[in-house]
Amino acid sequence: MTTSNNRIVVDGVHKEFKLRHTHSIKETFVAAVRRKPLTTKFHALDGISFEVGEGESIALLGYNGSGKSTMLKLISGVLLPDTGRVLTRGRVAGLIEVGAGFHPDLSGRENIFLNAAILGMSKKETEERYDDIVAFSEIEQFIDTEVKHYSSGMFLRLAFSVAIHTEVDILLIDEILSVGDEPFQQKCLARIRELHAKGKTLVVVSHDLDMVSDLCERGILLKDGKVRYDGASKDAVALMRN
């Protein structure tokens, strides 16, 4: 199973969310006395297994609440599976809601270094890529301005540029096409294709079905926390549209 050319192994993964209804000790106590349920269970993933080989690009498909984003968070390590296991080989970085590590009071330059470090890059690696990151974002003239003065488009451009230039083996992408204007989106897609051509492994979550079926060869359709279909992305999209 953990053969040498696999990058990601997902093996019988279950993930259940307990939705808490109480947020303080008092509320918990009161609810317990009144015998109200403290939590409601929600089965987000119910026995998922798949493997992703080196250089593969897969799309995780499914409707809202089907468990796509949960699966991505399990691969990135933000969440841990209840049972089963997730294994990865090599460096993982996510374009999951880009800009989470940005601080509004820091300049663009400082934010590049901070965010790159959060994504696991060393100082040397960031310095080597610094010029590329700035050039890609096309906001050279504002790079020493505090990020709080940026427009939302500029902010996303910079955040995305940092994430896309990280040294990775596995790139996790959640809703990339919410980034910037049309030309910038095209540029991002081109960059992602370039990374894929270099043998990086991609896992993509998006509601833009045409884009993902074009970008990825393989699609995994999730429904109610289970794998409905695992095969060619075109077929997975067709199945989903029916």
Next chain:
Amino acid sequence: MSDQSSFVAPGRSVGLADVFRRRYLLSLIVRKEIGIRYRGSVLGWMWSYVKPLVQFVVFYLAIGVFLGMNGRVEYFPLYLLAGITVVTFFSEAFTNGTRSLVDNAALIKKIYLPREMFPVASVLVAAVNILPQILVVTVIAVFFGWAPSALHIAALVLGLIIVAMLATGLGLLFGAVNVTFRDAQSFVEIITMCAVWASPVMYQWEMVQQKVPDWLFVLYRMNPITAAVELFHFGIWFPLEPVDGQLIPDMWLFAGIGTVLSLAFLVIGQLVFRRLEGRFAQDL
């Protein structure tokens, strides 16, 4: 980060060791916190000197002059300032460490990093912020003729280490609980409020010894903050040879106990943190 050729389970850290493996990120987070602290203020870092000085003047007037401690303790201002420095370091590190996970919720929910990073960074930021105050204390002490030996300096360093370990351990513990129950924050405020009075900062240990039974005085001295405060008194106030100045009985023994206890809190904090960590991303 990880070995190219072997599989790892994402999101399973080895705890504090991982924080120091990623010390470049840690240093950036600490620098960021310190950098933005006074950004946009005219006086900037001057505030780091102004705050302890104002606090000192208030306590000096209230306790030194009005309550008459100046007459009872020679060099009382320095005695007071040395103790306040320790307690301020502890309070800031502990309070910010407890809140650090909730404050960084956006990050924790989206990207995996060793989460111990945040309480540890809070303690380091508090350590940097306390430096101006230590500088103020030593400058005043030198003015009064302070000439410390290596042992006195070692006592100051040990005091800071005790407080740093204790604050890290408690920050991990209460920070982890605070993710699910925000009550922890309020509880910590009460602890830090009591911490000033549970150690001989405003008064002298003799006053406690006279009023409490022996076993309670032993317990009093086992408080790691009391040990750290007394180490600071030993390092800063004692070398001035104050009249009737006495070291707390068995100071070095209780400094050792304080060190062991803070280390124990660090281990407990880490264990509880690891137990609760799996739920952070969904509870925040």
